Amino acid sequence: xxxxxxxxxxxxxxxxxxxxxxxxxxxxxxxxxxxxxxxxxxxxxxxxxxxxxxxxxxxxxxxxxxxxxxxxxxxxxxxxxxxxxxxxxxxxxxxxxxxxxxxxxxxxxxxxxxxxxxxxxxxxxxxxxxxxxxxxxxxxxxxxxx
Numbered sequence: 783x784x785x786x787x788x789x790x791x792x793x794x795x796x797x798x799x800x801x802x803x804x805x806x807x808x809x810x811x812x813x814x815x816x817x818x819x820x821x822x823x824x825x826x827x828x829x830x831x832x833x834x835x836x837x838x839x840x841x842x843x844x845x846x847x848x849x850x851x852x853x854x855x856x857x858x859x860x861x862x863x864x865x866x867x868x869x870x871x872x873x874x875x876x877x878x879x880x881x882x883x884x885x886x887x888x889x890x891x892x893x894x895x896x897x898x899x900x901x902x903x904x905x906x907x908x909x910x911x912x913x914x915x916x917x918x919x920x921x922x923x924x925x926x927x928x
Contacts, residue, residue, distance in 0.1 A: 784841035823899035837885035
């Protein structure tokens with residue numbers, strides 16, 4: 783059932799690094815780094831913002847996902863397709879909170895309709911992992927702007 787963006791995701795996040803995975807992506811490393819690293823994601827109870835893209839009236843779905851479920855759900859269709867796992871992402875937990883933020887389609891680049899941070903794994907109170915265009919990134923919580 784949709785709800786407000788949960789408190790554990792609310793705040794300001796800085797995208798700090800690209801995580802190496804075995805995925806098929808629409809961006810190469812250089813493009814992904816240039817587009818994402820150092821950018822900010824801001825979440826409130828009902829707004830998701832990245833750069834100049836804002837999604838007001840956002841709602842979220844929250845659930846826990848196990849390592850096996852994650853691999854199964856984010857697996858490409860064939861043996862040579864994307865093979866992302868918790869282990870590749872540096873996650874040692876057997877399950878994590880997965881938050882999906884619902885929003886209208888966005889136009890980030892010609893390659894994707896996702897808004898960075900619209901689907902995240904909460905790895906700690908101050909770290910999240912998310913993907914855009916099947917490239918995985920880590921972001922850390924920073925102090926809100928004054």
